[in-house]
Amino acid sequence: MNSHDVERVAIDLGERSYDILIGSGLLGRADTFEGLPAGAAAAIVTNETVAPLLAARLTQALRPTFAQVQLIVLPDGEAHKNLATLNTIFDALLGAACDRKTIVFALGGGVVGDMAGFAAACYMRGVPYVQVPTTLLAQVDSSVGGKTAVNHPLGKNMIGVFNQPLRVIADLEVLDTLPAREFSAGLAEVIKYGPIADESFLQWIEGNLPALLDRDRAALRHAVRRSCEIKADIVARDEREAAVRELLNFGHTFGHAIESGLGYGEWLHGEAVGCGMVMAADLSRRLGLIDRAYQDRIARVVERAGLPVRGPRLGSARYLELMRVDKKARDGEIRFVVIESPGRAGVRTAPDALVAQVIDDATA
Numbered sequence: 001m002n003s004h005d006v007e008r009v010a011i012d013l014g015e016r017s018y019d020i021l022i023g024s025g026l027l028g029r030a031d032t033f034e035g036l037p038a039g040a041a042a043a044i045v046t047n048e049t050v051a052p053l054l055a056a057r058l059t060q061a062l063r064p065t066f067a068q069v070q071l072i073v074l075p076d077g078e079a080h081k082n083l084a085t086l087n088t089i090f091d092a093l094l095g096a097a098c099d100r101k102t103i104v105f106a107l108g109g110g111v112v113g114d115m116a117g118f119a120a121a122c123y124m125r126g127v128p129y130v131q132v133p134t135t136l137l138a139q140v141d142s143s144v145g146g147k148t149a150v151n152h153p154l155g156k157n158m159i160g161v162f163n164q165p166l167r168v169i170a171d172l173e174v175l176d177t178l179p180a181r182e183f184s185a186g187l188a189e190v191i192k193y194g195p196i197a198d199e200s201f202l203q204w205i206e207g208n209l210p211a212l213l214d215r216d217r218a219a220l221r222h223a224v225r226r227s228c229e230i231k232a233d234i235v236a237r238d239e240r241e242a243a244v245r246e247l248l249n250f251g252h253t254f255g256h257a258i259e260s261g262l263g264y265g266e267w268l269h270g271e272a273v274g275c276g277m278v279m280a281a282d283l284s285r286r287l288g289l290i291d292r293a294y295q296d297r298i299a300r301v302v303e304r305a306g307l308p309v310r311g312p313r314l315g316s317a318r319y320l321e322l323m324r325v326d327k328k329a330r331d332g333e334i335r336f337v338v339i340e341s342p343g344r345a346g347v348r349t350a351p352d353a354l355v356a357q358v359i360d361d362a363t364a
C-alpha cells in the first residue's frame with residue numbers, strides 16, 4: 001500500500017454514521033475535508049501545545065472552504081478539563097459571533113476532543129464538529145464513538161453527552177512530535193482491544209511492539225485501523241453504552257481510581273489504564289476466568305509498552321471508595337470488565353475482599 005493512501009473505517013450509526021480517515025499527511029490534502037457541510041465559520045479548538053505545531057496547517061486547509069477560521073486555544077492538560085475551561089470556548093465562539101452553521105474542529109488529544117465535542121453539542125443547542133485527533137490515544141479511542149465530557153471534582157468525565165462527530169481525521173504524521181510518555185499512554189488503549197475483542201490483534205501487538213515504539217508508519221497504520229475497526233463495531237452495536245460498549249472500559253475502573261485518587265494529571269490517562277488492565281487481568285484470574293500465563297502476558301505487553309504495572313499506594317479502601325463512583329457502578333456495587341477468555345471480555349462484580357487483594361498485591 002502506498003504511504004499516501006487513505007484508509008476509511010465506517011462507523012454505522014444510521015443518520016449519525018461517519019468515516020474515520022486514516023493516513024499520513026491528511027491535514028495537507030484538500031480531499032480530507034471534501035463533503036463537509038459548507039459553513040461561514042470554522043472554529044478550531046486546540047491547546048497551547050498543539051497550536052504552534054498544527055494550527056497553521058489546519059487553518060490553511062480550511063481557508064478555501066470557510067470565510068472565517070477562528071482559533072480557540074485552551075490551556076494544556078487534564079487539570080483544565082472542566083466546566084470553567086468549557087465556558088471559555090463558549091466565550092470565544094460568542095465573542096467571534098459564530099453562528100449555528102459553524103463547524104467546530106477539535107485539534108488535539110482526548111482532552112481537547114472531549115471538551116470541543118461537548119462544547120459543540122451545547123453551543124446554540126448544537127453545531128457540528130470534526131475530530132482531528134493528534135495523540136495516539138485520541139486516534140485509537142477518544143475521537144471515535146461520540147463520548148464527550150468534562151471532569152467534576154467528584155469524578156472523571158461525569159458531566160457530558162454523547163455527540164457523534166461528522167468525521168474523524170487521523171493523520172499519522174502528526175504523531176511524530178508526540179512525547180514518548182504520551183505515545184506509550186496511547187499504546188495502552190491499543191493493547192486494550194486485544195484481550196477484549198481480538199486475540200490475534202494482541203499477538204500482532206506483541207510481535208510488533210518494537211516497530212510501534214519506533215513509530216513505524218506501516219505498523220502504526222495497522223494499529224490505528226484495527227483499533228478503530230474494533231471500536232466502530234462495538235459503538236455501532238451499542239452507541240450509548242447500554243451493554244457491550246462497557247467492555248471498552250477494560251482497565252478503566254481501576255485506572256479512574258488511580259487518576260482521581262492522585263489528582264487528575266499526575267498519571268496520564270493511558271498510564272492509569274495500562275496499570276488498571278494489569279489489575280483487571282489479575283482479578284480475572286482470581287475469579288477463575290483466565291490462567292496465570294494469560295494474566296502474565298497482559299502484564300508483560302503493558303510493561304514492554306513503557307507503561308507502569310504497579311499502582312500508587314492509595315490503600316485498598318480508598319481505591320474501593322473511588323471505584324464506587326465509576327459510571328458502571330450500580331446501587332453502589334462496582335462492576336468490573338474482566339477477561340472471560342483470551343479475546344473475550346465480560347462484566348462481573350467481585351467481593352470487596354478479593355478486589356482488595358488485587359490492589360494490595362499490585363501496589364505493595
Ligand code: NAD
Nearest residue numbers: 049109110111112134135137138141142147174177178269
Ligand atoms: P491529552 O489530550 O492531554 O494529550 C496529551 C498531551 O499531548 C498534551 O500535553 C497535548 O497537548 C499533547 N499533544 C497532543 N498532540 C500532540 C502532538 N501531535 N505533538 C505533541 N504533543 C501533543 O491526552 P490524551 O491521552 O490524548 O487523552 C486523554 C483524555 O482522553 C482523557 O481526558 C480521557 O478521559 C479522554 N478519553 C476519552 C475517551 C472518549 O471516548 N471520549 C476515550 C479515552 C480517553
Ligand code: GLY
Nearest residue numbers: 141145147245248
Ligand atoms: N473509551 C470508551 C468508550 O468510548 O466507550
